[in-house]
Amino acid sequence: MATIRPFKAIRPTRDKASLVASRSYLSYSEETLKEKLENNPFTFLHIINPDYKKDKKLKGTNKFIAIREKFNEFKKNKIFITEKKKVFYVYQQKTKNHIYTGIIACTSVDDYINNKIKKHEKTLIKRENMFSQYLATIGFNAEPVLLFHKKNNIIEHIINLYLEKRSEYEFATTNQSIHKLWIIDDGKDIKAIEKSFEEIDILYIADGHHRSASSTLLSKNNEFRNSKYFMSYLINENQLNIISFNRLIKLKNNLNKKIFLNKIESNFNIIKKDKETLKPKNKNEISMYFANFWYLLTFKNKLVNSNCIENLDSVILSEYILKPILGIKNEKKDSNIVYEPGNTPLSIISEKVNSGEFDLAFILKPISITELKEVADNNLIMPPKSTYIEPKLRSGLVIYPL
Numbered sequence: 001m002a003t004i005r006p007f008k009a010i011r012p013t014r015d016k017a018s019l020v021a022s023r024s025y026l027s028y029s030e031e032t033l034k035e036k037l038e039n040n041p042f043t044f045l046h047i048i049n050p051d052y053k054k055d056k057k058l059k060g061t062n063k064f065i066a067i068r069e070k071f072n073e074f075k076k077n078k079i080f081i082t083e084k085k086k087v088f089y090v091y092q093q094k095t096k097n098h099i100y101t102g103i104i105a106c107t108s109v110d111d112y113i114n115n116k117i118k119k120h121e122k123t124l125i126k127r128e129n130m131f132s133q134y135l136a137t138i139g140f141n142a143e144p145v146l147l148f149h150k151k152n153n154i155i156e157h158i159i160n161l162y163l164e165k166r167s168e169y170e171f172a173t174t175n176q177s178i179h180k181l182w183i184i185d186d187g188k189d190i191k192a193i194e195k196s197f198e199e200i201d202i203l204y205i206a207d208g209h210h211r212s213a214s215s216t217l218l219s220k221n222n223e224f225r226n227s228k229y230f231m232s233y234l235i236n237e238n239q240l241n242i243i244s245f246n247r248l249i250k251l252k253n254n255l256n257k258k259i260f261l262n263k264i265e266s267n268f269n270i271i272k273k274d275k276e277t278l279k280p281k282n283k284n285e286i287s288m289y290f291a292n293f294w295y296l297l298t299f300k301n302k303l304v305n306s307n308c309i310e311n312l313d314s315v316i317l318s319e320y321i322l323k324p325i326l327g328i329k330n331e332k333k334d335s336n337i338v339y340e341p342g343n344t345p346l347s348i349i350s351e352k353v354n355s356g357e358f359d360l361a362f363i364l365k366p367i368s369i370t371e372l373k374e375v376a377d378n379n380l381i382m383p384p385k386s387t388y389i390e391p392k393l394r395s396g397l398v399i400y401p402l
Helices: 014-020 030-039 060-076 109-113 125-138 153-163 187-198 209-218 257-265 313-322 346-354 369-377
Strands: 010-012 080-082 088-094 099-108 145-149 169-172 178-184 203-207 229-236 241-243 245-249 268-272 285-290 293-299 337-341 360-364 388-390
Touching (some): 010 014, 014 169, 060 080, 088 153, 088 187, 099 109, 099 153, 109 209, 109 229, 125 209, 145 209, 153 178, 153 187, 203 209, 209 229, 245 313, 257 268, 285 313, 285 346, 313 360, 346 360
Parallel strands (some): 145 229
Antiparallel strands (some): 010 080, 088 099, 088 178, 099 229, 169 178, 241 388, 268 293, 285 293
């Protein structure tokens, strides 16, 4: 039984939505971030970077306070408005290859605590505390947690009714995506959506583990009337796009090609390919680009009495190649391994190896939604960089006041 609620969002006026909404500021290069801040007075990036024109950058609580002040300035200048009543939102993002459509709502902190919202990533206590302090200081949350759930016909039906109406927002972004937002303000539809989610036993976090955990910490502070819930974007699990992270390796020492391949062959069948790029098609297959050739590595061993984590291709790569052969013991801290999202063209991956920037690359097949849910259902934790999940949501489009 999942509990969701409508809420009174703070959001951009219709004419400024496209100018306000931004990607996560961490995704921008320093040059692009500077260009956005200098040329767009409405971008949400101004709120997150209130000190960008100052010689001395703010840190910690001082920066959090400056963010809150900049946010209040946006409200004072009527860049933002506050919804007159509690509503749900339908948000749709169309990319070149995918359409994501779901509901923005408040999700219960109690559901998170009681494990009705399943996790698959480990969170760091230091980051949880820092982000909880951040939320407590700024007083709002501008980035929904991405949750997925099993298909529900009533929810789908209500969403489709709103898709036929004029959207409150509609705009394109430079990555050729189309963003639309509809307001669900009809009382009957709101009740029907709440009741339909009550029939869904489990929600799963796709992206936003630290945001969820930090919101849970904040909920212990009774100073915030809305802290018993956190803002989420809930989509049907069939829409989720799970992408792998590929591994680019810089070798510590020169590697004898024959010896290296012989070591791999003790646990993998190896098929050498010509110049064609090669993506793995099946589970327990890994593609490798090394010394100007692509190789298909197929794991030989049948893992007996293993759990669902040990069967993941990322774990097999780590346990049978990265650690024992390449000496990469700690993938989170080793500077010789770099992660590249799986939607990066393989031609770019191979060029990075050919140029000498890296020595070899490993390409993994994305895990399935079934594998992801199995890990979460068993209360297990995915290894670092096991998944790159889309959609990636815009900041500042819908804001949850605490």
